[in-house]
Amino acid sequence: MVAESTKAGASRGPTDLGASGASNEPAWRPSDLELSRRTFRRKQTRRSVLISAVSTIVFAALLLWAVAGSPGWAKVRESFFDPEVALASLPRILEGLWLNIQVLMVAAIGVVIVALLLASMRTLRGPVYFPLRALAAGYTDLFRGMPLIIVLYLVGYGIPGLDFFPRVPVAVWGTIALILTYSAYVSEVFRAGIEAVHPSQRLAARSLGLGHGQTMRRVVLPQALRKVTPALMNDFVAMQKDVGLISVLGAMDAVRAAQIETAHYFNFTPYVVAGLLFVLLAWPMIRLTDWLSARMRVREQGGSIV
Amino acid sequence: MSGSSATTPGREATSAPGLLRLRGIRRSYGEKLVLDGVDLDVDAHEVVALVGASGSGKSTLLRTINLLETIDDGVILLDGEDVSDPRVNADRVRARIGVVFQHYNLFPHLSVLDNVTLAARLVHRMPRATAEAKALELLDSVGLAEFAKAFPDRLSGGQQQRVAIVRAIATGPELLLLDEVTSALDPELVGEVLALVRSLAERGTTIVMATHEMAFAREVADRVVFLDAGRIIEDAPAREFFAAPREARTREFLARFLRA
Numbered sequence: 124m125v126a127e128s129t130k131a132g133a134s135r136g137p138t139d140l141g142a143s144g145a146s147n148e149p150a151w152r153p154s155d156l157e158l159s160r161r162t163f164r165r166k167q168t169r170r171s172v173l174i175s176a177v178s179t180i181v182f183a184a185l186l187l188w189a190v191a192g193s194p195g196w197a198k199v200r201e202s203f204f205d206p207e208v209a210l211a212s213l214p215r216i217l218e219g220l221w222l223n224i225q226v227l228m229v230a231a232i233g234v235v236i237v238a239l240l241l242a243s244m245r246t247l248r249g250p251v252y253f254p255l256r257a258l259a260a261g262y263t264d265l266f267r268g269m270p271l272i273i274v275l276y277l278v279g280y281g282i283p284g285l286d287f288f289p290r291v292p293v294a295v296w297g298t299i300a301l302i303l304t305y306s307a308y309v310s311e312v313f314r315a316g317i318e319a320v321h322p323s324q325r326l327a328a329r330s331l332g333l334g335h336g337q338t339m340r341r342v343v344l345p346q347a348l349r350k351v352t353p354a355l356m357n358d359f360v361a362m363q364k365d366v367g368l369i370s371v372l373g374a375m376d377a378v379r380a381a382q383i384e385t386a387h388y389f390n391f392t393p394y395v396v397a398g399l400l401f402v403l404l405a406w407p408m409i410r411l412t413d414w415l416s417a418r419m420r421v422r423e424q425g426g427s428i429v
Numbered sequence: 430m431s432g433s434s435a436t437t438p439g440r441e442a443t444s445a446p447g448l449l450r451l452r453g454i455r456r457s458y459g460e461k462l463v464l465d466g467v468d469l470d471v472d473a474h475e476v477v478a479l480v481g482a483s484g485s486g487k488s489t490l491l492r493t494i495n496l497l498e499t500i501d502d503g504v505i506l507l508d509g510e511d512v513s514d515p516r517v518n519a520d521r522v523r524a525r526i527g528v529v530f531q532h533y534n535l536f537p538h539l540s541v542l543d544n545v546t547l548a549a550r551l552v553h554r555m556p557r558a559t560a561e562a563k564a565l566e567l568l569d570s571v572g573l574a575e576f577a578k579a580f581p582d583r584l585s586g587g588q589q590q591r592v593a594i595v596r597a598i599a600t601g602p603e604l605l606l607l608d609e610v611t612s613a614l615d616p617e618l619v620g621e622v623l624a625l626v627r628s629l630a631e632r633g634t635t636i637v638m639a640t641h642e643m644a645f646a647r648e649v650a651d652r653v654v655f656l657d658a659g660r661i662i663e664d665a666p667a668r669e670f671f672a673a674p675r676e677a678r679t680r681e682f683l684a685r686f687l688r689a
Contacts, residue, residue, distance in 0.1 A: 327534035330495055331548035331596070332524025341551065345538045 205392045212384035212393040219380035220400050223366045226294055226376070230301040230366065231359060237306035242313035243339060259310070266307035271365060275300045279372035294376070297369030305362050312354045316347030353416040356408060363405045367397075377401070447506070448473040448635055449494065449604060454503035456489055456659075463489045465659035467503070471604070474633040478646035478667070481656035482682065487639035490656070491606045494637065495526050508603065524552045527597030527605045531612050533589045535581040535596070541568070542577040545596045553600050560599075567595045571625055587618030591625050598629065605629065607638035623649075643686055647671050655679050 153161070190196060244252075244259035266274065278300040279293055320343050328338040348355075370379035377397045384393035449471040456464040464486050471477050479487045492498040494505060496512060496519045505513040512522045535544050542564055549560035568574045571591050581589055590610055597605060607626065611619045623645050630636055630649050640646055646653055646667065653670040655663040655678075663670065663679045674680050 323530065323532060323534045324536065326497060327528075327530065327536070328547075329520075330497060330523055330526075330528040332520050332552040332600075333548065334520050337551050341547065342536055346536075349538065 201390075203391045203395055205388075205390055208384075208388045208390045208392040209396050212381065212388070212396055215380045215384055216377050216393060216397050216400060219375055219377035220397075220404070222294060222374065222376045223369075223401075224404070226298050226301070226369060226374075227363055227366045230298050230305065230362065233298070233302040234305045234309050234362070237302055238309035238313055239344075241306060241310035242317060245310070245314055246317050246339075263307045263310055266304050267311070269304070271300070271304045272368060272371060274304050275368060275371055278303065292374070293372040294369060294374040297366075297372050297374055301362065301366065301369070305358065305365075309355065309358055312351050312358065313347065315354075316351035317343055319350050320346045353412055353419065356412040356415070360405050360408050360412065363408065364401050367401060447471065448475075448508055449637070450504075450506040451490075451494070452504045452506075454490070454493060454505070455501045456486075456493060456498065457501060463659050464493065464500075467656075467659070467661055469654065469661065469664070471635060471637055473603075473635050475652065476630045476634075476636045476650045477638070478650035478653045479637065479639040479656060480641075480643070480646060480653060480682075485656040486659040487656055488608050491528070491608050491637065491639055494604075495528055495606060496522055497528075520552075524548065524600065525603050527600075527602035529590070529593050529597045529605070529607045529610050531609045533581075533586075533593040533613075535589055535593055537581055540578055540580055541573070541584070541592050544581065544592060545599050548596070548600050564595070564599055567599060568592075571595060585618060586614045587621045590614065590618075590622045594622070594625055594629070598634070603635065605634050605636045607636060607640070609639050609641060611640070611642060641686075643671070643683070655682065657682070 241259045241262060244255045245263075247256060275297060279296040282288070282296060282299075283291065324342055324346065325338055328342040329335075333341065367376065367378040370376050370382065373379065377400060381393040381397035385391055447470045449469070451467055451469040454464050454467040454469075455462075467486070467490060469477075469490075479490065481487055489498060493500050496505075500513060503513065504511055507522065507525065511517070512519075535541075536547070539547065542561060545564040545568065546555075546557070546560040549555040549563070550557055555563075565574055565577060568577055571594075573588060573591060573595070576584060576588065576592070581592065584592065590613075594607075594610070610626070611622050614622065619642070623642065626636070626638070626645075627649050638646075638650075647670075650667045653663075653665060653667045654661055655670070655674075655676070657678055663674060663676045665675070670679070671683070674683060
């Protein structure tokens with residue numbers, strides 16, 4: 124990891140310089156001074172790559188030696204990393220994971236809608252809207268403060284207890300609990316984005332005769348969303364793993380499946396399998412988020428390297 | 430039928446001459462009095478330049494006309510209608526007035542064409558095709574048709590400001606307000622924007638403009654209004670204003686400006 128980042132950082136300077144020079148003016152040849160600088164930079168890059176590669180390998184070897192050399196390693200390997208158990212439990216866990224993915228998709232859509240409503244309510248001006256503003260503020264305070272697992276218990280066991288909606292699957296209550304909690308967070312992200320759009324944009328839109336709602340939908344929100352996309356994606360990644368918590372309600376998801384398999388084999392390997400599956404599920408989104416924020420950073424610093 | 434005949438005399442009584450009539454406009458920010466009883470009349474097809482030092486109330490006055498700013502007292506009559514009445518739909522009034530800001534305020538997430546057609550489509554409910562055809566015609570007339578699909582950040586300051594002017598006039602407003610439209614521009618870009626304003630004035634657009642460009646005000650404006658500390662000190666035909674200012678404060682202001 125260390126090696127990778129050093130390499131990327133160091134190689135950007137010289138190659139970019141050469142590429143842009145060559146495309147603009149084919150007649151241009153770098154001066155001797157420039158060539159000597161490049162030689163120096165190349166040498167330095169090689170050195171940093173070597174150092175970080177060696178240190179990474181040494182560190183990994185030490186870690187492996189420490190873990191494998193520990194007195195309980197044989198036992199741990201047996202009960203957490205048993206390939207046979209992993210293979211045997213995989214189909215059930217995958218089946219459970221499909222429920223997690225469905226819940227995630229529905230919850231993500233629900234979160235965006237509720238959060239947008241909350242954020243728009245909080246940005247309303249004027250005394251008339253005080254109740255709406257207060258409601259939205261109270262909601263975000265409540266659900267940002269309350270642990271998700273408690274929301275899950277309250278929604279998952281409390282609402283069915285009212286007997287208004289018999290036979291609603293627990294996964295639905297889990298989805299609602301996720302929406303309640305995450306929309307509170309995401310609405311704050313939206314609000315930050317809305318407030319980051321310069322007031323002069325609103326002024327220009329209103330002076331064209333656009334109403335408050337039109338200004339919000341057509342001018343403010345599109346710009347706000349662009350500003351907060353990386354933060355939103357980060358919240359999505361967080362939610363991606365929190366969908367596993369719906370298992371506390373008894374929903375047959377990946378975590379619950381792993382729990383059952385663990386009890387069946389007297390072996391913890393199914394948990395490791397489920398954990399790795401969640402990482403695999405989240406990984407593309409994590410990379411995409413990183414790539415996007417890096418791209419935005421590069422754009423904003425406009426060619427400078429610091 | 431009977432309803433219209435009942436309202437018509439009332440309208441006629443108030444809409445004598447003057448597209449825009451301001452009476453006793455007062456506005457303060459907390460302790461600071463920004464507009465201190467401003468009276469101003471603007472006839473249709475007239476070009477009025479507002480001049481004065483920074484902080485004299487020019488921009489605030491323009492914003493109050495467009496109802497972007499509330500007033501503490503006074504009356505604003507637009508074509509005889511009291512638009513300062515709180516029962517008036519402010520969005521409808523703003524749709525009748527075009528505004529161009531110092532910093533262009535184009536929408537960065539929309540193409541030049543979408544910037545120009547946004548109000549026509551959303552406020553005036555014009556079909557997209559009609560709005561775009563009209564916008565392209567206007568952009569072509571100011572030599573910016575090739576940028577229709579471009580986004581504002583690809584344009585120079587002068588080009589952006591010209592797009593902002595086209596955006597403001599695209600829906601055919603009765604009145605155009607220009608708030609120091611050249612103040613944020615590099616000197617070599619000022620000319621192209623002023624040329625566009627000049628051609629609008631020649632075509633009979635009613636314009637109220639706050640400006641620091643004295644030479645331009647002298648050339649294009651019919652009347653020049655000098656504001657100082659929120660009051661109108663002098664209101665005179667442009668030629669007279671520069672050739673023979675009546676007030677001592679006007680002379681002082683002009684002397685400072687012409688020396689600079």
